[in-house]
Amino acid sequence: MFNEARKLINTNAHIYIERLAEAVAIRSVSTDLSCRDDCFAMADLLHRWIEELGGSSDKVLVGFQELDDGSRYDLPPVILAEFSAGKPRQKPTVLVYGHYDVQPAAEADGWSTDPFTLSEVDGKLYGRGSTDDKGPILAWLWAIEIHRELELELPVNVKFCLEGMEESNSECLDDLLERESKGGFLSNVDYVVITDNYWVTTDKPCLTYGLRGLATFHCEVKAGTQTLHSGVYGGCIAEPMTDVIQLLAAVSEYGHGDIGIENCGRKSATPITEAETELYKGITFDAEAFRHEAGDVPALLGENEKEVLMNRWRYPSLSIHGIEGGYSGEGFKTVIPGAATGKFSIRLVPGQDGKAVEESVKAVLEKRFAELKSANKMTVTSTSSKAWLADPRCPLYQSGAAALLKVYGVKPDLTREGGSIPVAGLLQEKLGVETMLLPLGQSDDGAHSENEKMSKRNYLQGVQVLFTFLGEIARAHEERGDMPNGTPKRKGTLGRLKDIWYGLS
Amino acid sequence: MFNEARKLINTNAHIYIERLAEAVAIRSVSTDLSCRDDCFAMADLLHRWIEELGGSSDKVLVGFQELDDGSRYDLPPVILAEFSAGKPRQKPTVLVYGHYDVQPAAEADGWSTDPFTLSEVDGKLYGRGSTDDKGPILAWLWAIEIHRELELELPVNVKFCLEGMEESNSECLDDLLERESKGGFLSNVDYVVITDNYWVTTDKPCLTYGLRGLATFHCEVKAGTQTLHSGVYGGCIAEPMTDVIQLLAAVSEYGHGDIGIENCGRKSATPITEAETELYKGITFDAEAFRHEAGDVPALLGENEKEVLMNRWRYPSLSIHGIEGGYSGEGFKTVIPGAATGKFSIRLVPGQDGKAVEESVKAVLEKRFAELKSANKMTVTSTSSKAWLADPRCPLYQSGAAALLKVYGVKPDLTREGGSIPVAGLLQEKLGVETMLLPLGQSDDGAHSENEKMSKRNYLQGVQVLFTFLGEIARAHEERGDMPNGTPKRKGTLGRLKDIWYGLS
CATH class of the missing domain: 3.40.630.10 (Zn peptidases)
Structure with a gap:
């Protein structure tokens, strides 16, 4: 037929x-x-x-x-x-x-x-x-x-x-x-x-x-109810934006290629088997074309095409998507936002438990925030769906x-x-x-x-x-x-x- | 008359x-x-x-x-x-x-x-x-x-x-x-x-x-020419946003109250004299009203009204104003921006040289960026006007x-x-x-x-x-x-x- x-x-x-x-x-x-x-x-x-x-x-x-x-x-x-x-x-x-x-x-x-x-x-x-x-x-x-x-x-x-x-x-x-x-x-x-x-x-x-699954995070630090002028208030208050930057830096401190938080990094992924490794051998994938499609980024993470695909498919990754609050337009404005929210997510892989990832990330944020001794208030919300x-x-x-x-x-x-x-x-x-x-x-x-x-x-x-x-x-x-x-x-x-x-x- | x-x-x-x-x-x-x-x-x-x-x-x-x-x-x-x-x-x-x-x-x-x-x-x-x-x-x-x-x-x-x-x-x-x-x-x-x-x-x-004077900084990290999806590219490229966060964290690591960069912190301000201290004694200033006008921030930096005024007038301060690039609206978008620019400024005080401040900040940014071993490109632009x-x-x-x-x-x-x-x-x-x-x-x-x-x-x-x-x-x-x-x-x-x-x- x-x-x-x-x-x-x-x-x-x-x-x-x-x-x-x-x-x-x-x-x-x-x-x-x-x-x-x-x-x-x-x-x-x-x-x-x-x-x-x-x-x-x-x-x-x-x-x-x-x-x-x-x-x-x-x-x-x-x-x-x-x-x-x-x-x-x-x-x-x-x-x-x-x-x-x-x-x-x-x-x-x-x-x-x-x-x-x-x-x-x-x-x-x-x-x-x-x-x-x-x-x-x-x-x-x-x-x-x-x-x-x-x-x-x-x-x-x-x-x-x-x-x-x-x-x-x-x-x-x-x-x-x-x-x-x-x-x-x-x-x-x-x-x-x-x-x-x-x-x-x-x-x-x-x-x-x-x-991959996805855990999303909103980390808000709040000082007051309004945007302030840095000439008038700079030096007089603990700025929420500075807090948020330190918090985001803490969760992303391993930089590129891994995540330095318990339950979140490569170590928590299911170990690769020989059979799985074999699977990658014949896959048609042009890393150079992929790099070009990504807007001509200078380099891909991964020694070869197989590693790039593994980074994309089977390993977790952390991306910071942006900050809500402050001035994100072109040019310059000397503002101090009353509150700032850092938005980031972790792509989850088999072996990782979304709830454990959420808890571990929150623990890092809370520890770092305590170190900052900021008078501000931090709130973290998160969601997760499994790989x-x-x-x-x-x-x-x-x-x-x-x-x-x-x-x-x-x-x-x-x-x-x-x-x-x-x-x-x-x-x-x-x-x-x-x-x-x-x-x-x-x-x-x-x-x-x-x-x-x-x-x-x-x-x-x-x-x-x-x-x-x-x-x-x-x-x-x-x-x-x-x-x-x-x-x-x-x-x-x-x-x-x-x-x-x-x-x- | x-x-x-x-x-x-x-x-x-x-x-x-x-x-x-x-x-x-x-x-x-x-x-x-x-x-x-x-x-x-x-x-x-x-x-x-x-x-x-x-x-x-x-x-x-x-x-x-x-x-x-x-x-x-x-x-x-x-x-x-x-x-x-x-x-x-x-x-x-x-x-x-x-x-x-x-x-x-x-x-x-x-x-x-x-x-x-x-x-x-x-x-x-x-x-x-x-x-x-x-x-x-x-x-x-x-x-x-x-x-x-x-x-x-x-x-x-x-x-x-x-x-x-x-x-x-x-x-x-x-x-x-x-x-x-x-x-x-x-x-x-x-x-x-x-x-x-x-x-x-x-x-x-x-x-x-x-x-106070003002030194302004735009610190741009660029990977590629377009915004990417974190599901497709997360883990495969060095993300500019992560770089920028680490750079901003490095310049603001002292947190609130001082700046931990050579030529930029309180130490570089002209020392206070007895006569100047005397000046503050009689100034009419209501710190509680000032805190309220700032949108009811939880606390002011400074032990008393004199210290708050000094923080405002005679000490330098660093404020992060925002990040250009990424998603700064409400809600969540799993984007990886192709480029991200951190914007911050330092209020300068007598004793500080704007050019020295610019150079010292750039040195910190360059040192931190080198540590990140990122494939991306960093550009810093700055201006300064004296106190x-x-x-x-x-x-x-x-x-x-x-x-x-x-x-x-x-x-x-x-x-x-x-x-x-x-x-x-x-x-x-x-x-x-x-x-x-x-x-x-x-x-x-x-x-x-x-x-x-x-x-x-x-x-x-x-x-x-x-x-x-x-x-x-x-x-x-x-x-x-x-x-x-x-x-x-x-x-x-x-x-x-x-x-x-x-x-x-």
Whole structure:
């Protein structure tokens, strides 16, 4: 059926692009309350398409936002939808997570085209949401549609969880996942696939099996209620900005490359294994191009490309993002802010416990603040979400790899990401099943930037990848049978794929 | 003539207020190029008034501002004006410095009245420029006018140097002062008086004999040309923000109360003398009110009111004003700026050399940056202007004190200021003559804030103070004669005043 599907995708290409254009035209910007109706419209469109394709869809309201003035705004609904395979009892269920809200966009930001009009230029489909994450969501729907058009029974049950607040911290999603995972809509899920991610390069597909977590910190020091003139008050008061600088210096004193705080540094990361080291060998990564994309920084940390990737993916890092308070504009103002807040974060890795990181950082801040003997008041607030790591040797990844190999003719790279997508860890933990990031877009798609695009090739071949993947995961599941350790009962897909990972068996 | 002048001032009060209203109505905001014509209009008004009073006035063009787009704007003129006493050869010359430009102002900033309409409420004259510095300039003119109306010869020659760029760093004033002090308009000046300053309280007049200088620093660390995502680049590059934090921490490591850099700390200040210590004894200063005005900071640095004042006036202080680059708004953004600039300044005091301070700070920054072994590039730029200190025992201060004592019935406090007015030091240095700050406004006038005001009392009594001062300085000058050390030839004003300063003789 692989070739039939490919032919059909080529025939339908203009329809898929028209539908993507229809989706991109809806300004479902979740951070902009004036676009809240558009978020609902986008949910309605997906809901209609799913039902037209024979799925069942539920738009679940999850709560509301309350502003300081007391006004309330309903949160966009989470779409919980399902496409049943013929014999649901014997077939596994794959849950697809995605989001239909988008980042803000305006032509004034530097777009070459109207961000809410899908524009094809040189084989690229430009438009806000094209790759993040409307394109990938739609590719899933067309992969299901092809089964219908080719009169094929779905090889697995496919469920969707599509939210409309991903770009706004997935507000209220936790509660829904908690509720639905316990005997609800999500209780019989066997595999989770997330297509909200990108290749490491522009030309080689990958599967992503790990993400760093994130601990965020706001460290505020307050003296008084107003901004003061340094000529009048300089020397007469303990300045909050000086305190904050000393505090930030204390947490970042190891400088670049490690973090000198207990539970936070490289030592607290899970030790690297030989198998993991092997994984890095074949990864296509151009450090020089990466350095250039970073705005021509003078150097990267890491002796070679493998070390740079490890710094990015498997080691913790501390970044200071800025200081709230004081004068941050151009030029000079001799102000003493009444309060200053240092903002920084630590990317967490497997082996690290978010709560322990938060506590250790707070202890360093408190110790340093005590040393300063400042009359001011310090307040620290923090949050943390764990790193996520899957075992890429499991059948889910082997199925993903098989699909990518068939469509692109190359073994995908096995990668991690330095960023954080908390829902991956959350779903893996709550549902207790194998979870995979299956990116359809390329490294240069510009997800949160101006001129966001998805290549026409990636969009259409993405449909083929997902169509193929559904067959592969069904076969892998069947081969795996009831073996508790996931070893396949007989040689089949997995037998063919066991050498797909460099050195892993 | 004291009483005749007082009667006349009361009679003329409404005229003086009308004229101040006329001046306040002119939007001579020097930082706002759209107001440049108004700056010229303000100069024209002063020029006309001076000539009508019998003075001679010259509007000197000092240059132009060139914008990045190549457009040029003429700088507002400096008014060099003169009122000759009858026998100029035998009478001394007093130079009055003031400025006719104002800070920006808009009702939207929180003004209770239109900032460019002088509004009298409860005996206070609200309006931009009322106290900074249009009111004090006009008070000088009316003090001269009274001599004319009372048919009195001026007791001294009075020269004016009135600039229109004071709120914009007095651009191009240096060159003019340099030129005119060498055989030009300013070459025969005997005393300099500046009325661009305020009392330390709302009810007791003062004379100000010292100002701190200022060294400013921009310390930029640059990695690349763009802002990066900490999830993608965190751990892979040396972050400029981390570098800047360590650099700022190094220069501010002594924390509050002193500066731990060679040539910059308290040790480099001129040692305090017994006479100076005595001066502080009688100064009216309410530290608790000062703490409250600072936005209720938890504590002031200093064991008692004297120490707080010393910290403010005679010791150096280092303030960190903010960081350019990164995210300084509310909330959280996981950005790594491509470049970050730390901005800080040091208030300089007598005994400190600005150039030495700049060099020492740069040395600390360079040493710390070398320790960081960062691949980034650091650039430091700095400026400095010296502290200014006059000897308040000289006849100029005694004359000022005598005038204030006559008008207000109290001995004025002898104060310094923590802020910086570079022109004071500049004039004293270039002309080599006694220089004095003679404030007419009160501590709560709000010079650069919304609702700037000058009390009607201070404006009108200010005219009386200046009228009286002109007579006092003429007499003191005559008494002083040609004695090289300034000791009076015979007992007179100075004899009466020698005990006016607490403990000084």
